[in-house]
Amino acid sequence: xxxxxxxxxxxxxxxxxxxxxxxxxxxxxxxxxxxxxxxxxxxxxxxxxxxxxxxxxxxxxxxxxxxxxxxxxxxxxxxxxxxxxxxxxxxxxxxxxxxxxxxxxxxxxxxxxxxxxxxxxxxxxxxxxxxxxxxxxxxxxxxxxxxxxxxxxxxxxxxxxxxxxxxxxxxxxxxxxxxxxxxxxxxxxxxxxxxxxxxxxxxxxxxxxxxxxxxxxxxxxxxxxxxxxxxxxxxxxxxxxxxxxxxx
Numbered sequence: 001x002x003x004x005x006x007x008x009x010x011x012x013x014x015x016x017x018x019x020x021x022x023x024x025x026x027x028x029x030x031x032x033x034x035x036x037x038x039x040x041x042x043x044x045x046x047x048x049x050x051x052x053x054x055x056x057x058x059x060x061x062x063x064x065x066x067x068x069x070x071x072x073x074x075x076x077x078x079x080x081x082x083x084x085x086x087x088x089x090x091x092x093x094x095x096x097x098x099x100x101x102x103x104x105x106x107x108x109x110x111x112x113x114x115x116x117x118x119x120x121x122x123x124x125x126x127x128x129x130x131x132x133x134x135x136x137x138x139x140x141x142x143x144x145x146x147x148x149x150x151x152x153x154x155x156x157x158x159x160x161x162x163x164x165x166x167x168x169x170x171x172x173x174x175x176x177x178x179x180x181x182x183x184x185x186x187x188x189x190x191x192x193x194x195x196x197x198x199x200x201x202x203x204x205x206x207x208x209x210x211x212x213x214x215x216x217x218x219x220x221x222x223x224x225x226x227x228x229x230x231x232x233x234x235x236x237x238x239x240x241x242x243x244x245x246x247x248x
Contacts, residue, residue: 021114024114025114025115028089028111028114028115028116029115029220029222031088031089032088032089032115032116032117032219032220033220035086035087035088035119035219035220036216036217036219036220038086039086039121039139039216039219040216042066042084042086042121042123042137043121043123043137043212043214043216045062045065045066046062046123046125046135046136046137046212047137047208047209047212049062049125049132049135050132050205051131051132051133051134051135051164051201052131052132052133052201053131053132054131054132055130055131055132056077056080056127056130056131056132058132059080059082059125059127059132062082062084062125063082063084063125066084070082070083070084070085075127077127077129077130078128078129078130079127079128079129080126080127081124081125081126081127082124082125082126083122083123083124084122084123084125085120085121085122086120086121086122087119087120087121088116088117088118088119088120088219089111089116090108090111090116090118090142091118091119091120091140094118108144109144112144115222117141117142117218117219117220117221117222117225118141118142119139119140119141119142119218119219120139120140121137121138121139121140121216121219122137122138122140123135123136123137123138124136124163133166134163134164134165134166135163135164136161136162136163136164136165137161137162137163137212137214138159138160138161138162139159139160139161139214139216139218139219139232140157140158140159141157141158141159141218141219141225141226141232142155142156142157142158143155143156143157143158143193143225143226143227144225147225147227148227148228150193150227151191154191155191156191156192156193157191157192157193158192158193158194158218158226158227158228158229158231158232159189159192159193159194159195159232160194160195160196160214160229160232160233160236161194161195161196161197162196162197162198162199162211162212162214162233162236163197163198163199163212164198164199164200164201164203164208165198165199165200166200166201178207180199180200180202180203180204180207181197181198181199181200181203181207181211182197182198183195183196183197183211183236183239183240184196184197184198185229185240193227193228193229194229195229195232195233195236195237195240197211197212197233197236199211199212210235211235211236211239213233213234213235213236214232214233215231215232215233215234218231218232
């Protein structure tokens with residue numbers, strides 16, 4: 001009788017733990033998809049801003065929609081710089097995780113097991129003399145150890161960045177075929193894989209929309225993670241494959 005009671009107790013405990021695991025997995029996956037939806041809306045909003053044409057009022061509307069946005073300096077009609085950052089649960093609470101370095105790997109392994117994917121997106125918008133002067137959008141996705149053999153399989157950050165910058169910042173062109181933009185692979189990136197697209201204000205709007213395309217399913221992938229440049233920015237990488245990718 002005692003043995004039967006123990007078996008029943010163990011059965012109830014197993015069921016409770018299984019249900020708890022299921023609930024936690026659902027919560028993690030839901031927050032990741034909410035994060036992805038917000039990241040996609042933010043990308044659309046940033047791409048809608050036209051450098052040299054959109055005004056300070058347009059920038060203010062963006063900032064109000066994405067409160068809290070962070071000023072990186074004074075914000076006036078004459079000059080303003082704003083950063084907006086969105087992140088999943090792990091990135092949002094990275095400070096808490098870093099406080100426990102000895103168990104950090106175990107925490108992240110458990111997070112991955114439950115369907116989590118540490119990721120973050122940021123956008124920067126600057127205003128000068130009443131008009132948008134530059135915009136950028138970046139996605140950071142963590143590749144867990146063992147998901148790719150790069151860097152010895154220890155894991156790394158996959159980064160995709162794109163934006164419209166001042167023409168003076170694009171003095172060294174990639175190709176005469178497209179003098180208004182370039183695709184770079186920053187060599188200063190340590191334990192990370194990065195691709196960056198820079199366009200000037202004279203770029204064809206079609207090129208801006210094409211080269212600022214992201215596959216933001218990378219933010220929520222569980223079984224088949226994004227591990228390469230072409231995964232996070234497929235259009236930019238497809239073009240870069242047939243050209244000389246600038247390393248700096």
